[in-house]
Amino acid sequence: xxxxKKQKNRHVYxxxxxxxxxxxxxxxxxxxxxxxxxxxxxxxxxxxxxxxDSVAPTHAEKNAYYSKFISEDNSPLNTWLVYEALxxxxxxFISGGLNGRIGWRIQHSPKITSKRRLIFALGGGVLFGLGxxxxxGCTSGAALSxxxxxxxxxxxxxxxxxxxxxxxxxxxxKNWI
Amino acid sequence: xxxxxxxxxxALRYKLLAAILVLLAGGLVLLPKxxxxxxxxPQELLSNVISPERYLSTDQLALKLINRDPSFxxxxxxxxKSYANYSLPNAINIPLKKxxxxxxEAYLNQNQFDVVLFSNDNFYADQAWxxxxxxxxxxxxxxxGGTNRWFSxxxxxxxxxxxxxxxxxxLYSTRKAASMYFGVVYPDQVAIETSETKIExxxxxxxxxxxxxxxxxxx
Amino acid sequence: xxxxxxxxxxxxxWDSIIAILIGIAxxxxxxxSGFSSSRKLAGVFYGYDFAVLKxxxxxxxxxxxxxxxxxxxxxxxxxxLYVHPLYLWGAIIGGVIMGAGFVAxxxxxxxxxxxxxxxxxxxxxxxxxxxLGVFVFSExxxxxxxxxxxxxxxNVTLEDSLGINPYWFVFIFSIIAIVAFVVSDMVRxxxxxxxx
Numbered sequence: 001x002x003x004x005k006k007q008k009n010r011h012v013y014x015x016x017x018x019x020x021x022x023x024x025x026x027x028x029x030x031x032x033x034x035x036x037x038x039x040x041x042x043x044x045x046x047x048x049x050x051x052x053d054s055v056a057p058t059h060a061e062k063n064a065y066y067s068k069f070i071s072e073d074n075s076p077l078n079t080w081l082v083y084e085a086l087x088x089x090x091x092x093f094i095s096g097g098l099n100g101r102i103g104w105r106i107q108h109s110p111k112i113t114s115k116r117r118l119i120f121a122l123g124g125g126v127l128f129g130l131g132x133x134x135x136x137g138c139t140s141g142a143a144l145s146x147x148x149x150x151x152x153x154x155x156x157x158x159x160x161x162x163x164x165x166x167x168x169x170x171x172x173x174k175n176w177i
Numbered sequence: 178x179x180x181x182x183x184x185x186x187x188a189l190r191y192k193l194l195a196a197i198l199v200l201l202a203g204g205l206v207l208l209p210k211x212x213x214x215x216x217x218x219p220q221e222l223l224s225n226v227i228s229p230e231r232y233l234s235t236d237q238l239a240l241k242l243i244n245r246d247p248s249f250x251x252x253x254x255x256x257x258k259s260y261a262n263y264s265l266p267n268a269i270n271i272p273l274k275k276x277x278x279x280x281x282e283a284y285l286n287q288n289q290f291d292v293v294l295f296s297n298d299n300f301y302a303d304q305a306w307x308x309x310x311x312x313x314x315x316x317x318x319x320x321x322g323g324t325n326r327w328f329s330x331x332x333x334x335x336x337x338x339x340x341x342x343x344x345x346x347x348l349y350s351t352r353k354a355a356s357m358y359f360g361v362v363y364p365d366q367v368a369i370e371t372s373e374t375k376i377e378x379x380x381x382x383x384x385x386x387x388x389x390x391x392x393x394x395x396x
Numbered sequence: 397x398x399x400x401x402x403x404x405x406x407x408x409x410w411d412s413i414i415a416i417l418i419g420i421a422x423x424x425x426x427x428x429s430g431f432s433s434s435r436k437l438a439g440v441f442y443g444y445d446f447a448v449l450k451x452x453x454x455x456x457x458x459x460x461x462x463x464x465x466x467x468x469x470x471x472x473x474x475x476x477l478y479v480h481p482l483y484l485w486g487a488i489i490g491g492v493i494m495g496a497g498f499v500a501x502x503x504x505x506x507x508x509x510x511x512x513x514x515x516x517x518x519x520x521x522x523x524x525x526x527x528l529g530v531f532v533f534s535e536x537x538x539x540x541x542x543x544x545x546x547x548x549x550x551n552v553t554l555e556d557s558l559g560i561n562p563y564w565f566v567f568i569f570s571i572i573a574i575v576a577f578v579v580s581d582m583v584r585x586x587x588x589x590x591x592x
Contacts, residue, residue, distance in 0.1 A: 013428060013429055013430030013447070014428045014429050014430070016430075016446070016447045016450035016451045016454070017191075017194065017450060017451075019425055019426075019428060019429030019430075019447075019451045020429070020450055020451040020453065020454025020455045020458065021454055021455075021458050022425045023425050023429070023451060023454070023455035023458075024454060024455040024456070024457065024458025024459040024462065025458060025459075025462070026418065026421050026422055026425060027455060027458075027459040028458070028459045028462035028463060029418070030418050031398075031399060031459070031463060031477055032398040032399060032400065032466065032471070032472055033398070033399065033400050033401060033406065033414055033418075034399060034400075034401050034411070034414065034415075034418075035399030035401065035402045035477050035478055036399075036478040037478065037480075038418070038422055038506075039506075040504070040505035040506035040509060041505040041526065043509075044505060044523065044526050044527055044530060045530050047527060048527050048530040048531050048534070049534075051527075052531070052534070063534055063535070063537065064537050064538065064541070065533070065534040065537035066534055080411060080412070080415045081415075083412045083415035083416050083419065084415040084416070084418060084419035084422070085419060085509055086416060086419060087415065087416040087417065087418060087419020087420040087421075087423060088419045088420070088423035088426070088506065088509045088510060089419075089423060089509055089510075089512060089513040090416075090419070090420050090423065090513070091423025091424035091425075091426075091427065091510075092423035092424065092426060092427035092432060092509065092510035092511075092513035093423075093513040093514065094420070094423075094424055095423070095424045096427055096432065096513060099428070101432070101514050102514045102515055103514070103515050104515045104517060105515065105517065106516070106517045106518050107435060107516055108435075108518070109435065117518055118517070118521045120500050120501060120502075121501045121502070121503075121518040121519070121521040121522040121525065122501075122521050122522070122524065122525040122528075123497075123500055123501065123525065124496075124497040124498065124500035124501020124502065124503070124522060124525060125497065125501050125503075125521065125522040125523065125525015125526045125527075125528065125529060126497070126525045126528050126529040126532065127493050127494070127496050127497030127500065127501075127525075127529065128493075128494050128498065128501060128503075128505065128522075128525070128526055128529060129497075129505075129526035129527060129528060129529020129530045129531075129532075129533065130497075130529040130530075130532060130533050131489075131490040131491065131492070131493030131494035131495075131496075131497060131529075132490065132505065132526070132529075132530075133529070133533040133534075133540075133544075134486050134490030134493065134533070134540060134543060134544060135483075135487050135490025135491055135494065136480070136481065136486065136487075136490070136544075137480060138494065138504055138505045138506065139452075139494070139504040139505075139506065140504070140505070140506040141480070142487070144452065144455060144456060145480065146479075146480035147456040147459075147460070148456060148459035148460055148463060149463065149477050149478070149479050149480075149553065150460070150553040150554045150555060150562055150565065150566075151479045151480040151481075151551070151552070151554075152549070152552045152553060152556070152557045153479075153480045153481055153483065153487050153552070155554065156482070156484070156487040156491065157480075157487045157490065157491045157494075158491070160488050160489075160490070160491020160494075161491045161492075161494045161495045162495065163491075163492075163495065164492040164493075164494075164495025164496055165441055165496070165498045165499045166441055166495075167495070168495060168496045168499045168500070169441035169499050172499050172500055173442065175438075175500075175502075176435060176438040176441075176442055176590075177442050177444065191577075195574045195577075198457065198461075198570050198574065199567075199570060199574070201461050201465075201570075202457075202461055202566050202567040202570035202571075203567055205464050205465065205468070205563040206563045206564055206567050208468060208563075
């Protein structure tokens with residue numbers, strides 16, 4: 001059954017345990033080489049900082065938050081996480097390409113319209129961006145990498161993310177099921 | 178038949194994986210614990226010991242103090258009594274027996290300043306230097322000859338006799354100038370400026386930031 | 397002994413190249429595990445697909461066990477690893493906001509980048525939303541500063557804050573993970589299937 005599904009369905013993914021195992025090895029390897037974990041939202045933050053810095057440099061310097069990430073001789077984009085995020089995009093593109101999953105589309109539940117999906121995506125993104133800054137990390141940076149070194153902050157962030165996601169799941173159920 | 182067997186094994190595969198996981202995790206708990214070797218390797222320590230870089234001469238130190246070089250801190254490893262009696266300007270007292278205290282670590286283990294250790298002679302300072310080096314602390318140096326040589330060269334320089342070279346005389350005059358900076362008053366100078374008071378070396382406030390961890394992260 | 401770059405065993409110039417290589421591996425694994433699909437991700441909250449939970453917990457357990465074995469064998473010094481700092485209320489409030497964003501948008505930043513790579517338009521919008529969120533945070537930074545900077549407990553691990561032996565914790569955590577996997581499979585059998 002699995003086999004003929006594979007021919008029809010592009011949405012056949014790795015066994016989650018296998019994926020998780022490899023992901024764990026990658027985290028371990030990252031810690032072994034660089035002494036730090038993975039991350040994603042940090043790269044997007046660097047992106048925002050560099051956009052603001054190039055559009056309105058004086059404003060960026062005055063703002064207490066942007067100015068933390070701006071230095072004279074270094075572009076805010078020249079950070080480890082930005083390179084890593086570029087790698088993530090390349091890696092996902094390779095995997096998607098090998099499995100024929102590349103294509104422009106909006107993925108949503110048949111019960112809702114594309115427009116609704118996009119509005120919720122935008123709102124969710126804004127919330128996630130805001131939350132990731134307050135907590136200094138997202139699911140990969142704070143929760144996943146934090147858990148791998150038993151960081152208390154990482155565990156608390158992880159529990160807060162999943163706890164609140166379960167709590168709010170009821171209100172968004174129409175979007176997904 | 179073979180297919181059936183493999184199917185049987187495959188049905189068990191998750192249980193097998195879970196068992197392996199538990200075994201591995203349990204192994205961590207059961208492994209015998211041992212004290213980890215802390216600090217740098219003996220070979221590295223030896224190469225640090227024989228490096229001439231580890232000493233600072235009294236003349237170099239005097240120059241640094243006069244120029245108010247902000248890049249170093251002086252640490253007096255003698256006991257509190259000697260420290261109260263006399264010490265070099267701006268020196269911090271960390272007696273040898275308190276060297277491994279937590280408060281001391283903030284001064285010794287940091288990347289902000291060079292640390293210059295001294296005692297009456299090299300002896301105790303050298304011991305402190307080796308201990309700290311062994312722990313992997315960086316930028317440590319010892320004042321060659323300690324306070325004894327500080328007195329005999331800077332505070333009370335020996336006047337060269339007539340048959341010595343010009344360099345000796347030059348050295349003497351710089352040392353003499355330095356000693357004046359540190360508050361020694363010479364008779365020939367008193368005749369000219371009687372009103373001059375003892376100049377205290379400027380006090381500098383030393384604040385040490387805690388050493389950052391090697392790796393930085395953030396999402 | 398690791399970590400290799402902070403200890404100078406690999407020159408720092410390699411840092412960016414290694415970052416890209418690690419990123420590629422990370423992105424590949426995320427995409428291949430199905431994390432580029434928001435409906436698969438959201439499944440964990442409605443019980444129709446537990447891939448997120450399985451991947452996440454397996455990764456954490458594997459990394460934890462690996463880190464402590466490598467530390468034990470002397471290849472890696474746990475003390476030198478970067479520990480995510482604990483800003484108690486920042487972590488809680490930020491986490492709660494992120495959780496709401498997660499279930500509303502169906503992605504987290506890492507997975508949205510994967511979905512961008514394979515051309516999901518909703519993911520593009522989501523990434524734009526994240527950047528907008530960062531922008532909002534930065535502009536209103538004075539408002540958030542007390543939470544962002546306050547309640548700081550240092551770069552603490554569970555060992556420091558709970559006084560728990562890390563080895564025992566890893567062991568207990570692995571068992572919790574296995575129990576969670578079993579329970580999640582039981583839940584999934586009861587929940588109505590959703591095709592996506």
